[in-house]
Amino acid sequence: MKNLYCIVLIIFSLATISCGLDREQEDIYTIGFVQAMTTDNWRKEMNRAMKVEASMHPNLNLEIKDAHNDVERQIAQVEDFIEKRVDVLIVSPIQSVPITPVIEKAMNAGIPTIVIDRKIEGSNYTAYVGANNVEIGENAANYIISNSTPGKELKLIEITGLQASSPAYERSRGFRKVISKQENIEVVGTIAGDWEKTSVNKDLQSLLDSIEAPDFIFAHNDRMAMGAWEVARSENLTDSIQIIGVDGLFGPSGGIQLVKENILAATVLYPTGGAEAIKLATQLLAGDNIEKNNILNTVVIDKVNVDIMQNQFNKMNQQQNDIEQQQSVIKEQLATYNSQNYLLKIMVVLFILLLLLGLWAVYLVFKLKKRKRRLELNNRKIITQRNQIEKFAEQLEVSNEVKINFFTALSHEFKTPLTLITSAIESLGQNPNKQLKDFAYETSLISKNSGRLLRLINELLDFRKLESGSFRLKPLKTNLYEFIENIYEDFKSEALKKSIDLKLESNIKEVMVYIDRDMMDKVFFNMLSNAFKFTPKNGQINISIEEIGEDKVEVRFKDSGIGIPKEDFNKIFDPFRQAGNNAKPSSGLGLYITRQFVELHKGKISVSSHQGTEFKIELLKGKDHLAAYEFVEDTLEIEKEVSAKELESNYIPEELSQSIDENAETILIIEDNTDLSYLLKKKLLVDYKVELSDGTDALEKALEIIPDVIICDLNLPEKSGFEICKELKSDLRTSHIPTLILTALSDEESRLKALKAGADSYITKPFNFEILKESLRSALFNREKLRYYYTNKIDQVKDNKFEDSEQAFLKELNSLIEKNLKQTGFNVEDLAHQLGISRVQLYRKVKAIMGISISDYINAQRLSKAKSLLQETNLNISEIAYEVGYASPGYFSTSFKNKYGTSPKQFRS
Template identity: 40%
Template sequence: MRLSRIFICVFVFLLSCTEGKKHRKKIGFSQNTTKDSWRKSQGEAMQRELMFHPELDFELRDADGSIEKQNRDIQHFLDQKVDLLIVSPMVFEANTAIISKVYDADIPVVILDRKTSSDKYTAFVGAENYLVGQNAGEYTHLILKNGGKVTDLIAGPESSPSIGRHKGFIESCQKYANLDILTPIISGDYDSLYLKSEIQKIPQIDLIFAHNDRLAYTAYKVCKSLKRSTKIIGVDGLFGPNEGIEMVEKGILAATILYPTGGEEAIRIAANILNGRTYNKENQLFTTVINPENVRIMKQQSHKIEEQQQNIVRQSDKLNSLNKTYSSQKNTLYTTVFLLTLVISFGSVLLFLFREKQRSNKVLADQNLAIKEQKIEIERVSTQALQATEEKLRFYSYISHEFKTPLSLILTPTEDLIHRNVFDKTEVKNTLNLIQKNTYRLLRLVDQLLDLRKLDAGKMTLRTESCDLVLFLKDIIQDFSPTAHKRNIDLQFICPFAEIIMEFDPEKLDKVFFNLISNAFKYTPNDGRIHISLLKNMDFVEIVFSDNGFGMNQQDRDHAFDLFYRGKQNVSLGTGLGLALSHEFVTLHEGEIGVESTENKGTTFRVKLPLKVDLTSELKENQIHTPHFVEEDIVVKKEEENATLEFENSIVIIEDNVELLTFLKNRLSTKYQVFGEESAEKGWETILKNIPDIVVSDVMLPGNDGFWLTNRLKSDFRTSHIPIILLTAKGQIESQIEGAKAGADAYIAKPFNQQLLEEKINGMIENNRRMRLRFSNEITDPHDVEKVERKFLLDFELLIEKGLKNSTLSVENLSQEMGMSRVQLYRKITALTDKNVNDYISEYKIKKSKQLLQDPTKNISEIAYELGFNNPGYFTTFFKQRTKQTPSEWRNS
């Protein structure tokens, strides 16, 4: 019985093996060619995927680029009645009929890479060629920001990839007016001589979009031989020697568009169809642009994938070896079926091999999953690294700017003191107070940076003590009392409690409360209100800081606690460090901080802290409070003393930092009449009102910036002659270029040298004086009117000429015709010619009279009336006063 059972088992096993052979499915694959590396890569991908489907038989037939041969190959598979056909069509229309015939014969058809004109197919696998062309067009716009001439290089114009890629590229480029789209170049045989002759026909090509990397490389060699700096974009993005990724890395190609082969996906979908599993009819493959920015990551990923694929091949070879062993053992089992001992032995071996195969398949699946996860992780890390780099650059930019203003207010006064020969005690004291104040400001910035570094490193810890919160707040508020009294601000501390004993870190809450009160004073005008309230319940205390200052808009409220955020409103939110640190310190106390604000109505900050009481500790009786250095406006009496002095030249200074503005006004008021403003808009009004000799302006101002002011100053004929110096903490070369484009005459970066600034001012005023002398000697040169100021004077003389003939000449009429006020016209003419308007008109009349006196046909009376004189006798007196001769004497001389 036992022996018969063994024979039955062996028979059933052999029968199952036979049945397995009967149920093997066959896949036929018609490839248009296998000569290029992309299709070789596609075939290798298919073979790797087939390792996971031993139940499938696979036959590849290469059409070798012949449409007729491919049609015969497909007919061959139809005659064989394969279970499934995979076909990569040659061109759009050529294979449609035979493929439809296979589909109508109820044979599943998977179209790979290229579509036909019919929808008779079971599934399609491939990248969207229109999207490939579109990506190339969009990247073309990115690298040709200034525009240029572009074309695409087509391999086979009748194939669906060429049609889709060309259409996507053209439609994408047509969106950009600065891209000039040329006629496409057809070069299907990769003949460099033919391609060279085609490219030589086109005088200029800034970019070529080749439909594959082989064409792209041929185009590169041709352009290099023609010594043209044409950018090349290819398609395929394969990994390996002389392939797309390597050519991008070497700079041969500007970019390549990733075009997956789809080999693995085609086999996987074919297996799903044959095994009755679900599948999608349209299977679009992922495509992207590989450029110099991401080529290293793509190369590393491809290298890692290639290593894993090689490992898969090694495992597959091992499996094949095991399968051969399995087949050998199976054949031996056939011959020794009656030898029971060998049957049991070979059965055990087969069972072991079967389990080993399952284990190997599981290892391969885990490895594939690990590769995918690794790819996702690499992309995530790359994105994080890019964001971190941007954040660091933004951080360094902001903190550098914040350091430069207090450094200017330390360095400039210090250099000023060093170069002085005579010292005024009050002025020196005020200068030292200014230096001390900005030194404390720098110290606070450094302390905040160190605190921020500790928070980032996770080394910031609380050192809590049992303290009286009421007394703690009173001491901080008391430091601001002098400033509140001086600015007539209603500063109140509203608290119904005599004391509140709780656990907190005095050092950190001191910084929080001081920063919130300091901000309230900074953005609350004189005669305003600042109230601090202290509330309490069973679980927490709430400290409310309320003011009726400038307030914030919705966007500024949402970003109030972001690091280095600066609002777009007229009042800056400051450095962005203080509020960010306050938020972190409150969070360390397990508390909350929030803000409520309305523009032009005020701001309220609410700090909620858990009410923690340590019953084991005692309240420290001698709480020591260190007074803060509260920023106050420095009053300099010298400004008032010099306010009544009058000088020949005037200056308008525009600076939003009140301290720096005050210092510059005091320093320059000894030589010039100085007008100061804190915004570009008010500065423009002051410039129009006073028509100064020079303007000194900061770039970063509330509202419109210094570039706006410079552009307006130079574009208005009333002020175009006034030189402007841009004084700013933005010392980057890009900012200096922007200032030069706007028309700035000089650009000085903070911290600046006061002597350098004064020498710049002196030099520009001296240049203006020389220009006035030149214009005073040569009133008008009609042959040289290109410059703005000469054009202005020519227009002015034409109006004088018009007024002489119509007897309507007056300063009022002239100013109205020029679109200026009487005062502005006087100052403009004086600034340009060193003469007032009346003297200028008189000199013009003398010049005109001399021209008329040269005509012997006109008598003195006619000339007098023509020049607007009602009395010829007065004309004679006028002429003699200015030339020491009468008109008749001058004519006869």
């Protein structure tokens, strides 16, 4: 460490010495400029000219302060420059008298002071730069005289600058001096401005209203001249009044451009003097003698010489830009030179140090190699541990996600039968006086769904036993065909209800195997349950039993359902997992338990998928493979086993009839659970028309019937309730329909997702039927309130966020009706075609939103337009009738009287 310290000290010393070598000390001078204000282009041009000129002298530092037209502030800024001891002070006074003492203070402090644009009281300053303001006034007066008819009476208005400023006083004095010598010229008014355009508007307008229009207006600068022109334009006097300004700036809003655009008759060039002031400052710093008063040349610019002046300014600007670019290049080159020079010195120093560092580096290399080896070993250990942690974290994350999905699906599996049981019990409780036979369907639901809950609980218990390894087989000699036939019989009624062709085939009916009947009952029952779950109506399910050789039996379960993706073949047998195309809720344990039970029998289970799904179960004949278990010999006829399926009632509900008023609201229930959809329909038929969809044709059915309310489940075969709700709300034909989401998911994320999809209500299972009915009433009541709003106040809608889709639809509807109102033949078909929907869908949507037919609505729009024409125009009755699309004035009068209770003629009078 001591050696390293010495080397660093040497480097620092050499670097310090090298930086000090050949450093050129160059005097830097500071010029302080106090600007009166920068609210106008003339003063901005003055600042720019100073900066450009100062940039020509690398040893000059120009510092500009803006007083913002505040005298006190300007005095403080001058005193600040005095305290800083600037080398030259430049001041553009706001007012002459207040600024004089501080200028004298600067002179007494030995600071050369240049006064620019405006003078101060007395002559205690180094130099003055500016145009002769008296001469500017004289030039303006001479221009007026030279451009007027000799002997003709002329009337003038003078607009002065700020009264306390020297330019305003001197310009007015020069102007009046020349004008007073002319007997035929009269100054009919004087307006005191403050150099800004807005300061003249009110007074000039008042003056022009009280006198005859003058021939000329002389304004002390171009901005006030522009303000005078705007007032003259508002009085339509621009052709009779010629306006002369002062400044003659170049640019889009400068005086030269205003002359070229014939806004001003002329402008008197008033040079800024910015560059001249910097030149005088450099002469003072060089010790040269300069003139006390430096008067800048001025000239009148009118339409005769405006092009020449503009061309000159263009060339000057171009040259100035070229100079600035050249200066920028020179600065870059100087910076490059300086950096290279500095780098060269540093390189010399570094070369000297390189030799010293070489020895130190050799020593460090050996030392670092040892440390590097140590660190590499530690890094390998850390990387290995990190990879293990990351892998474990990924596995834990996947496991957690799978388990969360499992519990979510399991809750859905429990909630649906619980919903049906509680709804059935509610029905029993609400009608205690009825006979039990009147509740055949409800008791069937309770029995059926109790069995379903029992199966789910048994499935969880089986999973727990399998995980703990506590299952013991009780093999019993069994006729496999008869065993499977018993289960097959249990599913016949389900196949009949779903119109599924269920078949059992076998090449031999005397197949004896040793199996644990309880386990294999669950295996085969699970196979058939899955097949029925994923096979659509009018599908097929085939069970085949076949002997393979002398020692094997193969049982196949094939269905014509949705199939299983090939990449999911192995995954579906893992706990909590299911196929990627499976949108139906499931615990994910069934196939896992099935595989475990089959493997306990030393059998195999596999899956394939082609136009459906086929599961193949291989069982060994004989009992040698089950030698570890205790056998039960029974050669008697196997009685029919009581499977879990027997707990479910095969009660087939009767067809429900729509027996209510045909004007009742229509409800579409989208639910794939037939028991739940039937139960909801049974309960809601008392008050509503009810249509059902299992989810496969939900959108088509909604577009066909255009219901008043939709109840939609979340877990459906093809599309989720979220997707269906979003599509319905995005479609013009169904966007107005309130949608109630019915689901077992109660988490906030699902609720938020449903609301974003456009759902009007979110009801979780198990639910109270009265809550569902009240939600339906509330949705219909809110729709009725919107119907009233749209019918009576659509023209008052201002908030574009209020019911966007319905408001947009009605505005488009009104726009198309208004556009085609004159056409006698315009009808509902034409309107529907232009909207891009069918006539029936248009009728239903308008009826749902506004409660009236579309034809009545078109007629109401025609009569409303006619009413406005009667009030606001002088058209006769026949013309108005044709104007709003009536083919006959007589029919129009009759319709109008039916609508408003009076004839069109009486209404107008």
